[in-house]
Amino acid sequence: MNVLELFAGAGGAAIGLERAGFHHVGLVELDPSACATMRAGGLSPVIECDVRDLATIAGAITGPVDALWSSFPCQCWSTAGDRLGAKDPRNGWPWTVAAVDRFGPTWLMAENVPGLLYHR
Numbered sequence: 001m002n003v004l005e006l007f008a009g010a011g012g013a014a015i016g017l018e019r020a021g022f023h024h025v026g027l028v029e030l031d032p033s034a035c036a037t038m039r040a041g042g043l044s045p046v047i048e049c050d051v052r053d054l055a056t057i058a059g060a061i062t063g064p065v066d067a068l069w070s071s072f073p074c075q076c077w078s079t080a081g082d083r084l085g086a087k088d089p090r091n092g093w094p095w096t097v098a099a100v101d102r103f104g105p106t107w108l109m110a111e112n113v114p115g116l117l118y119h120r
Helices: 012-019 032-040 054-060 093-103
Strands: 002-006 023-029 046-048 067-070 107-110
Touching (some): 002 012, 002 093, 023 032, 023 054, 046 054, 054 093, 067 093, 093 107
Parallel strands (some): 002 023, 002 067, 067 107
16 A cells, blocks of 8 residues: 655654555655655655645655555644644644645544644
8 A cells, every 4th residue: 555654754653654564655754854864764755845845745756645644743732732732833734634635545544642632
């Protein structure tokens, strides 16, 4: 199954997905150091850009997207943070939804914190 990964970080989830039999068509990450770590670890194709730049992502993926994995930032939902939710500028949930709309995966897998399920 082909997977597009958003907020890929240094590749921890990518390694797990690959070991589970997924094939990456793109690993999207903005942080240059995290991208370098993925490349050094043999992960590919790394797409170094903002997850909101769907045109760049679309031009760089290497096949159809069957599944989308998103590890969007948790700080806005975590009980350890200010719990600003949708008002937090790091809220990556809308960007994940935009990617679902653009790429039309059959499956969505989103990693986050329990605080996403409830909010004050």
